[in-house]
Amino acid sequence: MLAWSRACVDPALRAAVDTLPGALRQIAGYHLGWWDRDGRAVGAPGGKAIRPALVLLSAEAVGGDPVTALPAAVAVELVHNFSLLHDDVMDGDRTRRHRDTAWTVYGVGPAILAGDALLALAFDVLAGSGHPASREEGRLMHAAVQELLDGQSADLAFESRAEVELRECLGMAQGKTGALLGCACALGAAFGGASWDRVGRFREFGERLGLAFQFVDDLLGIWGDPSVTGKPVHADLRQRKKSLPVVAALTSGTPAGRELAALYSGAPPSGADLVRAAELVAAAGARDWSQAQADDLLGQALHHLRAAHPVAAPAAELTGLAGLVTRRDR
Template sequence: MTLALPPTEAARELVEPVLREAVGRLDPHSARVARYHFGWTDGDGRPRAAGGKALRPTLVVLSARAAGADVERCLPAAAAVELVHAFSLLHDDVMDDDPVRRHRPAAWTVFGRAQAILCGNALLVLAGELLLEQGTSGYVAAARTLDQATLSLIAGQALDLEFQDRDDVTREECLLMSRHKTASLLACACSIGVTAVEGPVPLAAGLAAFGTEAGLAFQLADDLLGIWGKPEVTGKPVLSDLRTRKKSLPVVAALTGRTQAGDRLAELLARPGPLTEADLHDAARLVEQAGGRTWAESEAERRLDAAARCLADADLPADVRTEFLHIAQFIASRDH
């Protein structure tokens, strides 16, 4: 079947019924948290219009189309990837004490930390079940692919937590963390559709390479928004990453650039106690003066170019290649 534009809305319409059916299998407490987290209900369980970019399901659908398959065959894989993404966000918000997710209270602030953690665990198990119950060799391989991506994601989160207690994090380490935490699941989304429909292995590998580079561009854009994004657009407080002293890519680039501004930034971030609003604005200015913003913007462009080269070498329909490229450009230049 052919998707109507825009592709993210089309993918959401295709995948959401599969997601809702899967969530309906959970125990009532976990299902309630999941429905809230996905944006289907409010805190009292009342239905609401769902949002979200449906980025990962869209990439899975494009992956199946790249292999020339009917996209209906990949919908369980698309739903499974989104379930793992939801698991990671639920746990991430708890670990980082982030009170806001998608312009409204994060699930843990509504239902409690324990319920959010349990719901995340349930979604992770549900993702594997959704793949394995399809009963084909393609879906068994897809389950392995998603398992590997999930383990990589968890390794990245562990590194992210470790960095909070270190003042010697390098750019290479920060890029490795981002490759694990963010790029691994995007690479999986870009390739798992091919795997699930038993498409060519070289095509899956090429799309995974594209997803890795696009995923790094995504994280660089996200880190830039974490400092310079507008709260009314991002749904997060102004200068949110600096407020938590997060070792994001622009910050680490600034701290390791051997500049006077970088040294002053290190001194500021090392101060005990919460940073004042004036401190936060000074920190953002120092990150920029030390070259962190320019480096992150240039690195994002470099990763986008690398992603495009991966697609150029892949054997896939021209319209699908164009849609992959459009999504890569979107995620690297988005404002939220």
């Protein structure tokens, strides 16, 4: 399913990126895994294409032709990669998808500009789709981007705050991840010709799935296998990120939560302290709680999908993709 999505979207995505000015095109193509730092073609991983798959399957699930939704799928993937380029700079991450991040290769400024170029290109692709409702769809994507930026802003602010409430962390995750997945599903349904009531159901499906995705992503940020995630183990703890399981542990009122708070209040943990911090998150019950939340959100997402009365075959594919998102190893 994901291979089908990637095969559908890649030619149009490459054609769009090829319209960028030379230096920005080079950085974008490197980030997307198409070539090395010198512009030579390579077959590096380019991501799982979950968001484009959601667009195409949502269009098909309302009875539309997924090919007509290709501009929306490309636009969503461009927005996603804009956010990743900026996220790597802000978090200081040096690896993504088992490669050096773009900012470590080309510099901070050029990587930021490449991200900006992808965001502008996303709106250009959507506006140029020729779809009758492109104005409304552009507004939908604009709102999702604003939520994404607000979520990322909150994520950064949390790093310098001693205390963060769980409800604040949930709101941050909803904006940072849920908004764009909701947008992907809504755009797909809209391009597939659905009524705006059904479009809203698909947005709700995607938003809840996105929040579940973030719960699982945060678990992988602590316990993920570097050989699969492409990032060091305990990466989020090393940066003292206020991720969902960490905030759940810190606000748990347990001895483990208090010990974790003491660790987080000092210098960035390393070595044995990182191992201990991970143990404390689990001991506070936050690891199990996070997976349970992801599972509950999956149930909510599937409820909204069923309420949209989707076509059976693509609905089954969407259900399978939702299961992958909440039980994944990379």
